[in-house]
Amino acid sequence: MEQEPRIGVYVCHCGVNIAATVDVEEVAEAATELPGVIIARDYTYMCSDPGQNLIKQDIREHRLNRIVVASCSPRMHEPTFRAAAQQEGVNPYQVEMANIREQCSWVHKEEEKATEKAKSLVASATAKAAQLDALEEREVEVTPAVAVIGGGIAGMTAALDVADTGLPVYLIEKQDHLGGRVGDLNRTFPRLESVSELLDPLIERIQNHPEVTLLLDSEVMQVDGYVGSFEVTVGTQKRSRSGELDERSIQVGSIVVATGYDVFDPDRKPEFGYSDYPNVITSLEMEERLAEGDLTVDGRTPERVAFIQCVGSRDTQLGNPHCSRVCCMYTAKQSRLVREMLPDSEVTVFYIDVRTFGKGSEEFYDEARSKGVRYRRGNVSEIYRKRSDPDHVVLVAEDTLLGKAIDFEADLVVLAVGMEPRDSASSISQLLKLPTSADGFFLEAHPKLRPVDTAMDGVFLAGCCQSPKGIADTVSQAKAAASSALIPLVRGFVPVESATAVVNEDLCAGCGMCVDVCPYDAPALDELWGVSRINAVLCKACGACAVTCPAKAIRLQHFTAEQVLAQVDALV
Amino acid sequence: MALKTAKMAEQLELFGCIQCGKCTGGCPVARKTTLNIRSLIYHMLVDSDMDVDSHQELWDCTACFTCVERCPKDVEPAELVISLRGELVESGRVPETVGTALMGIFRQGNPSGMARQDRELWAEGMEETLKRAKQAAKEGCDLLYFVGCIPSYDQRIQPVARALLRTFENVGLDVGALGTEESCCGNEVRRMGEVGLFEMLAEENGELFRGVGAHEMVTTSPHCFNTFKNEYGLDGVDVMHYTQLLAGLIERGELTFSGSVAEGEEKKIVTYHDPCFLGKQNQIYEEPRSILQAIPGVELVEMDRNRERSLCCEGGGGRMWVEGTNLEERLAFQRVEEAAETGAEILAVACPFCLLTLEDAVKVRGLDEQLQVMDIMELVDLASEADSEADSEA
Numbered sequence: 018m019e020q021e022p023r024i025g026v027y028v029c030h031c032g033v034n035i036a037a038t039v040d041v042e043e044v045a046e047a048a049t050e051l052p053g054v055i056i057a058r059d060y061t062y063m064c065s066d067p068g069q070n071l072i073k074q075d076i077r078e079h080r081l082n083r084i085v086v087a088s089c090s091p092r093m094h095e096p097t098f099r100a101a102a103q104q105e106g107v108n109p110y111q112v113e114m115a116n117i118r119e120q121c122s123w124v125h126k127e128e129e130k131a132t133e134k135a136k137s138l139v140a141s142a143t144a145k146a147a148q149l150d151a152l153e154e155r156e157v158e159v160t161p162a163v164a165v166i167g168g169g170i171a172g173m174t175a176a177l178d179v180a181d182t183g184l185p186v187y188l189i190e191k192q193d194h195l196g197g198r199v200g201d202l203n204r205t206f207p208r209l210e211s212v213s214e215l216l217d218p219l220i221e222r223i224q225n226h227p228e229v230t231l232l233l234d235s236e237v238m239q240v241d242g243y244v245g246s247f248e249v250t251v252g253t254q255k256r257s258r259s260g261e262l263d264e265r266s267i268q269v270g271s272i273v274v275a276t277g278y279d280v281f282d283p284d285r286k287p288e289f290g291y292s293d294y295p296n297v298i299t300s301l302e303m304e305e306r307l308a309e310g311d312l313t314v315d316g317r318t319p320e321r322v323a324f325i326q327c328v329g330s331r332d333t334q335l336g337n338p339h340c341s342r343v344c345c346m347y348t349a350k351q352s353r354l355v356r357e358m359l360p361d362s363e364v365t366v367f368y369i370d371v372r373t374f375g376k377g378s379e380e381f382y383d384e385a386r387s388k389g390v391r392y393r394r395g396n397v398s399e400i401y402r403k404r405s406d407p408d409h410v411v412l413v414a415e416d417t418l419l420g421k422a423i424d425f426e427a428d429l430v431v432l433a434v435g436m437e438p439r440d441s442a443s444s445i446s447q448l449l450k451l452p453t454s455a456d457g458f459f460l461e462a463h464p465k466l467r468p469v470d471t472a473m474d475g476v477f478l479a480g481c482c483q484s485p486k487g488i489a490d491t492v493s494q495a496k497a498a499a500s501s502a503l504i505p506l507v508r509g510f511v512p513v514e515s516a517t518a519v520v521n522e523d524l525c526a527g528c529g530m531c532v533d534v535c536p537y538d539a540p541a542l543d544e545l546w547g548v549s550r551i552n553a554v555l556c557k558a559c560g561a562c563a564v565t566c567p568a569k570a571i572r573l574q575h576f577t578a579e580q581v582l583a584q585v586d587a588l589v
Numbered sequence: 590m591a592l593k594t595a596k597m598a599e600q601l602e603l604f605g606c607i608q609c610g611k612c613t614g615g616c617p618v619a620r621k622t623t624l625n626i627r628s629l630i631y632h633m634l635v636d637s638d639m640d641v642d643s644h645q646e647l648w649d650c651t652a653c654f655t656c657v658e659r660c661p662k663d664v665e666p667a668e669l670v671i672s673l674r675g676e677l678v679e680s681g682r683v684p685e686t687v688g689t690a691l692m693g694i695f696r697q698g699n700p701s702g703m704a705r706q707d708r709e710l711w712a713e714g715m716e717e718t719l720k721r722a723k724q725a726a727k728e729g730c731d732l733l734y735f736v737g738c739i740p741s742y743d744q745r746i747q748p749v750a751r752a753l754l755r756t757f758e759n760v761g762l763d764v765g766a767l768g769t770e771e772s773c774c775g776n777e778v779r780r781m782g783e784v785g786l787f788e789m790l791a792e793e794n795g796e797l798f799r800g801v802g803a804h805e806m807v808t809t810s811p812h813c814f815n816t817f818k819n820e821y822g823l824d825g826v827d828v829m830h831y832t833q834l835l836a837g838l839i840e841r842g843e844l845t846f847s848g849s850v851a852e853g854e855e856k857k858i859v860t861y862h863d864p865c866f867l868g869k870q871n872q873i874y875e876e877p878r879s880i881l882q883a884i885p886g887v888e889l890v891e892m893d894r895n896r897e898r899s900l901c902c903e904g905g906g907g908r909m910w911v912e913g914t915n916l917e918e919r920l921a922f923q924r925v926e927e928a929a930e931t932g933a934e935i936l937a938v939a940c941p942f943c944l945l946t947l948e949d950a951v952k953v954r955g956l957d958e959q960l961q962v963m964d965i966m967e968l969v970d971l972a973s974e975a976d977s978e979a980d981s982e983a
Contacts (some may be wrong), residue, residue, distance in 0.1 A: 274751075287896065287898070288615075288658075288659070288898050290898070316895035327609075327661070331607070331661055331662075332661035332662075333661065333662055333663050334660070334661055334663060335661075369607060369608075369609040370607075394610075395609065395610035395614060396609040396610060396611050396613030396614070397611075397614065398610075398611040398612075398655075398659045399614070399615050399659070399898055401893050401894045402893050403893070403899055404893060404927070404930040404931070406928070413614055413615060414610065414611075414614040415610035415611075415612075415613040415614040415619070415625075415627060416610070417608055417609075417610040417613075417627060418627060420628055422613055422614060422616065422619035422620045422625075424620070491913045502774075584829045
């Protein structure tokens with residue numbers, strides 16, 4: 018039943034954020050003249066409880082059926098106002114927002130013009146509000162299981178947290194063993210715990226947990242579906258190791274991505290001569306040597322050991338602008354262990370900045386220095402070897418605190434190699450439609466408020482696939498990802514956005530152009546009826562299909578042609 | 590007069606600098622002079638003005654661009670040296686020899702100030718070939734050979750240019766040349782800070798090249814090559830150093846060798862010095878080596894510091910015309926000793942400046958009995974048909 022629009026308009030001051038530039042009273046006053054507007058008000062903070070109560074009270078008193086809030090971007094507070102309206106029986110899709118802060122007061126200086134613009138924005142939103150349809154809210158059921166991709170410390174931690182709730186988990190690992198990169202380490206900072214003491218109990222629990230299905234030698238081939246009901250196709254190498262794969266399909270409600278990182282290849286910095294000199298090794302090779310207790314080079318015990326920081330990190334030339342976050346600390350650890358193993362050795366760390374942000378990290382750095390590790394500020398530019406002295410290499414650097422170019426001779430050099438996005442990140446990104454950030458790591462939905470969520474509902478991130486981090490942060494993030502992945506499972510259903518595209522089957526000719534144009538695979542052709550149908554769960558309401566459809570059979574709800582044209586008419 | 594730092598710091602985007610010290614650390618002259626580019630950047634960022642006059646060490650920079658190569662933050666430290674030199678040039682406070690070189694280029698189109706009409710003297714004995722090349726350029730040709738100032742005038746380098754022209758002829762390449770109309774490329778002019786003169790040269794030369802209409806250009810010197818390729822904006826022209834062109838000819842079997850650089854089945858041990866303007870600045874490391882490996886009688890050995898780690902000979906960036914603040918320790922001395930340590934009999938180069946500085950160093954260090962400095966082109970010539978210069982001299 019079509020109702021006569023009865024619109025309430027609410028103009029927010031946002032303290033001084035809007036009111037200092039826009040004459041909010043004048044905007045509210047002007048709104049009363051707009052068609053369908055029953056009442057218009059201005060208030061200090063519309064999002065506050067008293068502000069919301071104003072709206073609720075007006076709905077009751079004036080029988081309002083449409084609400085326009087002129088305030089900030091809808092990103093933050095549209096849900097707030099929708100909920101307030103819904104409590105009073107107004108359909109949440111009949112609430113419209115005019116952004117007079119980010120799109121007006123914050124970007125303009127002249128009060129008069131800014132006020133005029135705010136009036137136009139309010140008129141436009143009001144015109145659309147008059148046309149808004151009440152949409153039905155829907156929900157779908159959830160498959161109570163989780164897939165975790167990656168069997169490193171992040172993946173194992175997330176998998177165990179999910180499994181411990183009694184829900185089934187599929188842990189998919191590419192290699193034939195668990196442990197990931199952490200398995201290549203010897204001891205951890207800042208407590209010098211042995212890595213096997215950390216990892217072995219985790220691995221054992223994974224292997225024996227009744228709710229964990231462990232899929233080693235396996236890779237994700239395809240992901241279909243949506244939050245609540247994903248279908249993940251997994252390929253597992255056959256025992257024969259012939260390269261052939263056994264394929265299986267698993268049904269899960271959410272997915273945790275914990276695919277880790279690649280180690281920087283030092284040959285991409287040829288000036289360090291990594292492949293030329295046996296005295297130049299990577300920090301991971303140093304881990305191995307420390308584990309074996311053998312630091313000799315060609316049978317000689319090193320007397321001067323040098324560490325070089327930031328190899329492959331903080332380097333825009335290499336396309337790695339990021340800090341790898343762990344190198345400062347593992348260098349403090351390794352340099353200290355070298356001093357302990359070889360008390361007569363001279364150990365020097367060449368650095369740009371020392372970053373010790375974790376708990377106990379600065380104290381650990383203090384200890385390394387107190388054990389006699391020398392820190393010299395200035396990073397190494399080049400390494401070469403003199404023909405007359407093949408046992409040593411020469412580090413070419415500037416000690417920037419002395420302001421002096423130096424040639425530093427060493428018989429063992431450790432390159433503190435950083436982390437890079439996995440080579441396979443782009444294929445995983447395609448499979449799961451996961452965006453990556455400029456540095457190539459997977460992009461979280463919001464760096465502060467939604468750190469483990471992604472742009473894809475039901476897909477969560479854990480560990481270094483999101484950005485470089487140490488073990489402590491990785492485990493924290495893995496536990497966060499597990500609990501986020503459990504949210505839809507515990508609730509049992511997921512709400513489905515109603516502002517999506519719908520097909521009018523009477524008009525649809527089944528040409529399939531909407532199928533081709535959709536980036537989310539939401540439309541599909543019904544072969545029997547020869548029409549397109551759009552999966553509302555997959556639809557992101559981008560509108561590409563609606564404008565492409567030659568028969569104009571697709572209607573983008575909440576953004577219909579009539580609604581948008583009314584908005585435009587009010588502006589021009 | 591003090592320079593106001595803010596504007597230049599902004600123009601050169603020095604604010605990206607994190608003071609890591611890789612520039613000064615890798616700087617080949619930082620060990621022998623007071624030049625500290627990292628510190629200069631810091632002063633540009635934190636001081637409001639700079640007394641540029643007090644930094645005579647600015648003339649020590651060889652413009653090898655190792656600092657640019659090593660910078661992890663895409664700052665271009667060498668460009669600061671060039672800009673600061675520009676300040677000195679603008680107010681006329683330049684070493685006398687720099688002034689003479691710039692004046693020579695302005696008046697005669699070459700830094701030695703030799704007469705423009707003598708620019709063709711390099712082609713002695715090949716006058717007819719040059720004449721045909723000039724005619725080709727006049728009528729419009731596809732490949733233009735830019736000889737360069739040092740190869741045109743310096744008697745030590747002239748044979749390199751002749752060998753190149755002879756090779757073009759032997760393989761039947763139709764090249765054009767500009768003869769006396771050719772002028773200095775301006776690569777060193779820009780690096781000495783004389784931006785106005787550089788822009789004038791780039792404009793005039795650019796017009797000249799467009800008139801020929803060549804789609805490919807080849808140079809004797811990596812310095813000319815560098816500025817044409819990276820600073821001229823010659824759209825639609827593929828600029829090559831001769832080592833690139835020759836490596837291609839050899840790979841396609843169009844250039845073959847009938848002779849050898851050694852007697853009979855013997856081999857000469859050859860090491861190769863990467864010129865900064867070819868290697869570090871343009872990443873051309875393999876082509877010169879592939880030519881050397883194709884030349885019969887050559888056994889190529891490497892110095893420890895090769896390719897990205899090559900040591901500058903100290904002859905570039907205008908250093909050909911200014912001694913610098915430390916005359917005793919020359920990088921070229923160090924370099925020829927490194928070459929000698931490999932056991933090489935020949936130190937091969939692919940740059941006129943490297944050839945002159947290193948050959949001089951070999952003599953001063955008394956290594957001339959055991960080590961000979963040669964351009965790759967001379968080795969190509971030696972291993973080619975009977976009409977090579979070495980043979981005809983013999």
